Amino acid sequence: MNSNLHTLLEEKFDEMVQIRRYLHQYPEPSFKEFQTAAYIRSFYDKIGISYRANVGGNGIVASIQGGNPGPTVALRADFDALPIQDEKDVPYQSTVPGVMHACGHDGHTATLLVLAKALFEIRDSLHGKIVFIHQHAEEYAPGGAKSMIEDGCLDGVDAIFGTHLWSLTPTGVVQYRTGPIMAAADRFEITIKGAGGHGAQPHKTKDSIVIASQLVVNLQQIVSRRVNPIDSAVVSIGSFVAENAFNIIADSARLIGTVRTFNEDVRNDVEKEIERIVQGTCLTADASYELSYTRGYPSVVNHPEETAFLASAASQIDEVHTVEETEPHMTGEDFSYYLQHIKGTFFFTGAQPEGVDAPYPHHHPKFDFNEKAMLIAAKTLGTAAVEYLREQAPSKNVIKAN
Numbered sequence: 552m553n554s555n556l557h558t559l560l561e562e563k564f565d566e567m568v569q570i571r572r573y574l575h576q577y578p579e580p581s582f583k584e585f586q587t588a589a590y591i592r593s594f595y596d597k598i599g600i601s602y603r604a605n606v607g608g609n610g611i612v613a614s615i616q617g618g619n620p621g622p623t624v625a626l627r628a629d630f631d632a633l634p635i636q637d638e639k640d641v642p643y644q645s646t647v648p649g650v651m652h653a654c655g656h657d658g659h660t661a662t663l664l665v666l667a668k669a670l671f672e673i674r675d676s677l678h679g680k681i682v683f684i685h686q687h688a689e690e691y692a693p694g695g696a697k698s699m700i701e702d703g704c705l706d707g708v709d710a711i712f713g714t715h716l717w718s719l720t721p722t723g724v725v726q727y728r729t730g731p732i733m734a735a736a737d738r739f740e741i742t743i744k745g746a747g748g749h750g751a752q753p754h755k756t757k758d759s760i761v762i763a764s765q766l767v768v769n770l771q772q773i774v775s776r777r778v779n780p781i782d783s784a785v786v787s788i789g790s791f792v793a794e795n796a797f798n799i800i801a802d803s804a805r806l807i808g809t810v811r812t813f814n815e816d817v818r819n820d821v822e823k824e825i826e827r828i829v830q831g832t833c834l835t836a837d838a839s840y841e842l843s844y845t846r847g848y849p850s851v852v853n854h855p856e857e858t859a860f861l862a863s864a865a866s867q868i869d870e871v872h873t874v875e876e877t878e879p880h881m882t883g884e885d886f887s888y889y890l891q892h893i894k895g896t897f898f899f900t901g902a903q904p905e906g907v908d909a910p911y912p913h914h915h916p917k918f919d920f921n922e923k924a925m926l927i928a929a930k931t932l933g934t935a936a937v938e939y940l941r942e943q944a945p946s947k948n949v950i951k952a953n
């Protein structure tokens with residue numbers, strides 16, 4: 552059956568590329584993916600696959616019932632874009648100013664749509680049921696996964712598989728990991744409130760820029776001196792704003808940053824340390840502050856059996872030359888919410904562009920990926936789903952006790 556599925560996917564690869572490029576030209580940011588959702592619905596309407604729309608927002612859940620009894624497996628793809636100006640010089644460049652698919656979600660969607668189409672053609676030979684979760688708003692917390700789960704997207708689902716096309720990993724490599732594979736992603740905002748004044752009279756001010764600068768340095772001590780070196784954590788300041796004329800000392804400065812952790816105890820400790828250090832820094836400078844700390848996605852923690860099963864499925868794909876366990880990534884993903892509810896695994900499909908030694912990273916204005924990786928992702932996800940359903944299906948030769 553896998554050979555039939557793989558052949559169908561190869562035959563439909565050009566369609567997969569067309570879909571991806573169309574979506575790349577017409578991206579929509581998180582929570583505003585109305586036309587993208589309409590496109591997905593139209594695709595399923597044309598081939599006759601039933602679905603439920605507006606799941607938890609803009610989400611869509613389609614399903615295929617196999618011809619044989621068995622459990623239910625879900626496959627997930629996200630479809631939101633990012634508020635980034637597309638700077639690639641390609642025919643499929645984004646046509647929407649300030650918005651682009653800079654993370655591969657267009658490829659995820661094209662992969663899952665064409666995989667669903669191929670599986671629909673062989674549905675009579677399938678065991679159980681396959682659910683296709685098209686998720687909105689992965690890029691921006693609170694994300695779409697949580698609301699889709701609350702709206703029933705996992706009802707009746709026994710296991711879930713998902714992948715991320717990864718431009719920094721060579722095409723032909725599939726990376727998996729048992730346990731934590733992606734970090735919890737939190738956000739914090741700090742406003743330092745000093746006392747502004749003339750740049751020539753700093754002694755009559757409470758310089759918020761100096762205070763905030765000292766705070767940035769102090770915060771670096773959390774990871775280096777407060778977190779056990781055996782554990783992992785990141786505290787990064789991504790924005791520092793204190794706009795004024797050249798001869799004015801700012802009365803306020805605003806910092807925005809992120810915290811990444813795997814261990815929940817470390818996550819709690821880092822949050823407490825940020826509050827303590829901000830308080831101490833401002834106390835020393837006789838300044839006040841406002842601090843908000845927002846918990847984002849939890850860590851993505853893969854289940855052992857499903858991860859091992861996925862690695863085995865990936866090794867059966869002709870285009871895959873390496874299946875390897877990867878180091879944990881400090882990036883975040885709301886796929887974590889699915890794995891808190893049911894068994895499953897999330898993996899990386901290498902998608903480094905051909906002939907490029909230093910590919911642009913995700914969330915970069917010139918981000919792109921090797922479209923051949925979509926075929927690998929489709930074959931891997933499809934093989935994992937089909938074989939998992941077959942192995943977990945009830946045996947026909949069950950001897951009942953008297």
